[in-house]
Amino acid sequence: MDKFEIEFNGLLKHYFSDDELNRLNQNINPPEEGNDRTTGMINDFYRNQLQIEINDCSERIKIDRTVTFSEKILQPEKFYRLLLDFSQLCLSRGRLSLADELCKKVKKNCDNSLLKAESLLGLADVFSRRADWQRSLVTIEEAESIYLDLNDNKGLAKCENILGSIYGERGDLTKAKDYFLNALSLINPKEDLEFAANLESNLGIIENIRENTDASIKHLTSALVSYNKLGNNRRIAEIKHNMGMVYLESENYDSALAAFDEAIEIAKQGSFNSTLSLIYLGKSQVLVATDDIYYASEFVDKALEISNSTDDKLTVADSYRVKGIIERLGKNFKAAETYLLTSLRINTKLKNENNIALTSLELAVLYEEMNNSQSKQSYLTSALNYYKHINAFNEVKKIENMLDIGTA
Amino acid sequence: MNNNNTNIIKDLKNLLDEYMTEASSGDFIKQLEQDNSSNINEAADFSELDKSQVEHEVSKGIDHRVMVDNLITHCENDLTEEKYYNLLLDLSQLMWQRGEVTFSLEIVENLLGKISSDNKYISFEAEANLMISKIYWSQAIWDDCNYYVSKAMELFTSISSESGIAKCENMLGTLYGEKGEFEKAQQYLESALKHLKEDDSSVRATILTNLGIINTITRDFEKAVLNYKTAIEKFESLKDTRRLSRVYHNIGMLYTRMEKYDEALDEFNKCISHSLDNEYLSNCAVAYVGKAFIYTKLKNSALADAYSDKAMEIAYKINDTLSIADIYKIKGMIQNEMDNFQLSEEFFENSLRLNKDLENKLNAAESAIELGNLLQKNKREEEAKPHLDSAVSYYKEIKDEDTIDNLLEKSI
Numbered sequence: 001m002d003k004f005e006i007e008f009n010g011l012l013k014h015y016f017s018d019d020e021l022n023r024l025n026q027n028i029n030p031p032e033e034g035n036d037r038t039t040g041m042i043n044d045f046y047r048n049q050l051q052i053e054i055n056d057c058s059e060r061i062k063i064d065r066t067v068t069f070s071e072k073i074l075q076p077e078k079f080y081r082l083l084l085d086f087s088q089l090c091l092s093r094g095r096l097s098l099a100d101e102l103c104k105k106v107k108k109n110c111d112n113s114l115l116k117a118e119s120l121l122g123l124a125d126v127f128s129r130r131a132d133w134q135r136s137l138v139t140i141e142e143a144e145s146i147y148l149d150l151n152d153n154k155g156l157a158k159c160e161n162i163l164g165s166i167y168g169e170r171g172d173l174t175k176a177k178d179y180f181l182n183a184l185s186l187i188n189p190k191e192d193l194e195f196a197a198n199l200e201s202n203l204g205i206i207e208n209i210r211e212n213t214d215a216s217i218k219h220l221t222s223a224l225v226s227y228n229k230l231g232n233n234r235r236i237a238e239i240k241h242n243m244g245m246v247y248l249e250s251e252n253y254d255s256a257l258a259a260f261d262e263a264i265e266i267a268k269q270g271s272f273n274s275t276l277s278l279i280y281l282g283k284s285q286v287l288v289a290t291d292d293i294y295y296a297s298e299f300v301d302k303a304l305e306i307s308n309s310t311d312d313k314l315t316v317a318d319s320y321r322v323k324g325i326i327e328r329l330g331k332n333f334k335a336a337e338t339y340l341l342t343s344l345r346i347n348t349k350l351k352n353e354n355n356i357a358l359t360s361l362e363l364a365v366l367y368e369e370m371n372n373s374q375s376k377q378s379y380l381t382s383a384l385n386y387y388k389h390i391n392a393f394n395e396v397k398k399i400e401n402m403l404d405i406g407t408a
Numbered sequence: 409m410n411n412n413n414t415n416i417i418k419d420l421k422n423l424l425d426e427y428m429t430e431a432s433s434g435d436f437i438k439q440l441e442q443d444n445s446s447n448i449n450e451a452a453d454f455s456e457l458d459k460s461q462v463e464h465e466v467s468k469g470i471d472h473r474v475m476v477d478n479l480i481t482h483c484e485n486d487l488t489e490e491k492y493y494n495l496l497l498d499l500s501q502l503m504w505q506r507g508e509v510t511f512s513l514e515i516v517e518n519l520l521g522k523i524s525s526d527n528k529y530i531s532f533e534a535e536a537n538l539m540i541s542k543i544y545w546s547q548a549i550w551d552d553c554n555y556y557v558s559k560a561m562e563l564f565t566s567i568s569s570e571s572g573i574a575k576c577e578n579m580l581g582t583l584y585g586e587k588g589e590f591e592k593a594q595q596y597l598e599s600a601l602k603h604l605k606e607d608d609s610s611v612r613a614t615i616l617t618n619l620g621i622i623n624t625i626t627r628d629f630e631k632a633v634l635n636y637k638t639a640i641e642k643f644e645s646l647k648d649t650r651r652l653s654r655v656y657h658n659i660g661m662l663y664t665r666m667e668k669y670d671e672a673l674d675e676f677n678k679c680i681s682h683s684l685d686n687e688y689l690s691n692c693a694v695a696y697v698g699k700a701f702i703y704t705k706l707k708n709s710a711l712a713d714a715y716s717d718k719a720m721e722i723a724y725k726i727n728d729t730l731s732i733a734d735i736y737k738i739k740g741m742i743q744n745e746m747d748n749f750q751l752s753e754e755f756f757e758n759s760l761r762l763n764k765d766l767e768n769k770l771n772a773a774e775s776a777i778e779l780g781n782l783l784q785k786n787k788r789e790e791e792a793k794p795h796l797d798s799a800v801s802y803y804k805e806i807k808d809e810d811t812i813d814n815l816l817e818k819s820i
Contacts, residue, residue: 004472004506004687011498015483015491024482055468057724059416062440064736066420068758069436073428082427089419097547097727105765130510271415305470311510320477342481349518 049264050302080110087122094273094310100126117146131313131350157186171353197226208246211392237266241279256286277306317346321359328366357386462714469508493532507689507726513543534563548729548766574603578615588769594622613642624662653682657695669702693722693731704741712742733762737775773802
C-alpha cells in the first residue's frame with residue numbers, strides 16, 4: 001500500500017466501519033491481472049504508439065521565453081494577436097491552463113475590440129473543453145456582442161461554431177446542426193477555407209451520431225481535402241479520428257483501425273495531445289469490438305491518463321465507459337458496474353445526453369448478464385428515449401430487440 | 409532533444425515568422441534550440457539526500473483519480489447526504505494537497521451542483537466556495553479566488569459562523585499577502601484571529617503561520633519565530649503533517665531572509681522529506697525553490713539548477729504560476745553566475761513579466777532588482793535605472809528600509 005492509499009483509507013475510516021471499508025475497497029479497486037498481463041503481451045507497434053510525453057514543462061519554458069521576447073520586439077496589437085495564436089497552439093497540445101493565461105492577458109490589456117472578442121472566444125473554447133458549459137456560454141455572449149458592434153460576420157460565425165460544439169457535446173444534435181449551418185451561411189467558404197472545413201468536420205460528427213453514414217463521410221472528406229490543401233496536420237489527425245469513429249459505428253473495423261493508426265501517427269508527430277487521447281479511446285473501442293481486450297485496456301488507460309492531464313472531462317467519462325465494457329467482458333461485473341456508474345455520474349453532471357444514453361445502454365447490457373432485469377429495463381428505457389429523440393433508428397431497433405428479449 | 413521540444417520550437421518559429429522578420433527572430437530561435445541548462449549538472453557531485461530529492465518521480469495521479477472517482481460513485485447511495493457531502497469536501501482537499509488541482513476543483517464543483525439550491529446545506533455551500541477559492545489561489549488566479557471567497561464569506565455571515573468568517577479572512581489575508589499588499593494582509597489575518605474560539609486549533613495555527621510569513625517579509629523576525637513555534641505545537645498535536653511541513657518551509661524562508669543558509673537548508677529538507685513521502689506537491693515545489701535559491705547564494709550552480717528544474721516540473725504540473733515566476737528568477741541568477749548574461753537577462757525578464765501579470769508586487773520588485781543589477785554589471789546603467797527605481801518605489805511603499813538602503817548603496 002503506498003502513502004496515498006494509507007491516507008485515503010485513513011480518511012475513509014471517518015465514514016465507514018472496518019467491514020464496510022473492506023467491502024468498499026474490493027469494489028473500488030478492480031482486479032489488476034488484466035493490465036499486468038497486457039504489459040507483457042503488447043507488441044512493439046502498439047508500444048510505440050503509446051509512448052508519449054505528457055507533462056513536459058520545457059514546453060512552458062519555451063513558450064514563456066518566446067512571449068517575453070515578442071513583447072519587447074512587437075507593437076502591442078501585433079503582440080496580442082501573436083498571444084492568441086500561441087493560445088491556440090497551447091489548446092492543440094492540451095495545455096488549457098496556459099491557453100487560459102494567455103487569453104486572459106489579451107483580454108485584460110488589449111484595447112482593440114476585435115482582439116478582445118477573439119480573446120473571449122479563446123476563453124470560451126477553454127471553458128467548453130473543460131465542459132464548463134455555463135461559463136463558456138456567458139463568455140461567448142460577451143464576444144458576440146462585440147462582433148455585433150463591429151458588424152463582423154466571421155466573428156459571429158466563430159461564436160455560432162462554438163455554440164454548435166457545446167450543444168453537440170451535450171447531445172442536442174438539432175440545435176448543434178442549426179448553429180453550424182448558420183455559421184456556414186455567415187462566411188464565404190472559398191475565402192475562409194479552414195474555417196469552412198472546421199464547420200464541415202463538425203457537421204460530419206453530428207451526422208455520424210445520427211447514423212447518417214454517407215452524409216457524415218461526405219462532410220469529413222470535403223473537410224479533409226481542404227486541410228490537405230492547407231497542410232494542417234492537426235486538423236487532418238482530427239478528421240482521420242472522426243472517420244475512424246464513423247467506420248467504428250458502421251462496424252467496419254479494419255478501416256476504423258487503419259484510420260485511427262494514421263491519426264495516431266500524425267498526432268504523435270505533432271504532439272497534438274488533446275486529439276491523441278480521443279484517438280486512443282477510439283482505437284480501444286475497435287480493439288474491444290475485435291476482442292483484443294488486452295490491447296484495448298492499454299489504449300483506454302492511456303486515453304484516461306492524457307485526458308486527466310488535459311482536464312478533458314468528457315473523454316475521462318467516456319474512458320470509464322470503455323473500461324466498464326472491458327471489465328464486463330472479463331466477467332468482473334462489480335468493477336464493470338462501478339466504472340459504468342462512474343461514467344454515468346460524470347456524464348450526467350456534464351449534461352452530456354449522448355454519452356448518458358451510450359453508458360445507459362452499456363449498463364443495460366451488463367445487467368442483462370447479471371440477470372438483473374429490473375435495472376436493465378430501466379436503463380434501456382432511458383437510452384431508448386434519447387435515441388428516439390435524435391432519430392437514431394439502428395440504436396432504437398437494437399434497444400427494442402433487447403427489451404423484447406427481456407420481456408419474453 | 410525530445411519530439412515535444414522539436415515540435416514546439418518548430419511551431420513557435422512558424423508563428424514568429426508571421427509576425428517578424430527572420431533577422432529579428434533567428435538568434436532567439438537558435439537560443440531556444442540550445443538547452444543551455446542541460447549540461448550544468450552533468451559532472452556534479454550530489455549528496456545522497458540531494459540525489460534522492462531531485463530524482464524523485466512525481467506520481468502521474470491517474471491511479472488516484474480512478475480510485476477516488478470509483479469511491480465517489482460508490483458512496484453516493486451508501487452514505488447519508490450529509491456524510492456524502494463531507495466526504496466530497498475531504499476528497500477535494502486530499503486531491504488538492506496532492507497537486508491534482510483540476511480534479512480537486514471537479515469534485516468540489518460537483519458538490520456545489522448538488523447543494524446550491526438547498527438552504528439546509530448553507531454551511532457546505534460556504535465550505536465548497538472557500539475550497540474553490542483556495543484552488544484558484546494556489547494557481548494565482550486572483551479574480552476567481554476573490555469571487556469565491558466573497559461568496560463563502562456571505563454564506564458564513566448569513567449563518568453567523570465565526571469560524572467560517574475567520575477562515576475567509578485568513579484566505580483574504582493570504583490573497584493580499586501573495587499580491588505584496590502586506591498591511592492589508594496583516595489586517596485581515598489579525599481580524600481572523602479575533603473571530604476564533606480557543607478550540608479552533610487548526611484554523612488558529614494556520615492563521616499564525618500566515619502571520620509568520622508577513623512578519624518574515626516585514627523583518628519582524630522575533631514575532632515570526634513566535635508565531636511559527638505556536639503553529640508547530642498545534643499542528644503536531646493535531647498530527648497535521650502537511651501543514652507542519654509547510655511551517656518548516658516557512659521557517660526555511662525566515663532563515664533565508666536572515667542569511668542563515670545552513671539552518672534554512674535543514675528546514676527545507678524537513679519539509680521535503682515529509683512532503684515527498686506523502687506527495688504534498690505544493691509543499692515540495694516551494695521548498696525546492698527555496699533550496700535552489702540558497703544554492704545560488706552558495707554559488708553551487710549544479711545543485712541550484714537541478715533543484716530549479718525539479719521545482720519547475722512540479723510547479724508546472726500543479727499550475728503554480730507564482731513558483732514558476734520565482735523559478736525563472738533563480739534560473740536567471742544561475743546563468744548570471746555562469747556569465748551567460750543574455751540568457752540570464754531573458755530569464756529575469758520572464759520572471760518580471762509573469763510577476764507583473766500575476767500582480768505580485770514583492771516578487772516583481774525582487775526580479776526587477778536582479779535584472780537591474782545584471783544590466784548595471786554589463787554597463788547598461790540607463791536600462792537598469794527604471795527597474796531599480798520601480799523596486800525602490802515598491803520597497804518604500806512597504807517601508808522596507810533595509811532593502812532600500814541596500815539598493816541605494818549598490819546603485820551609488
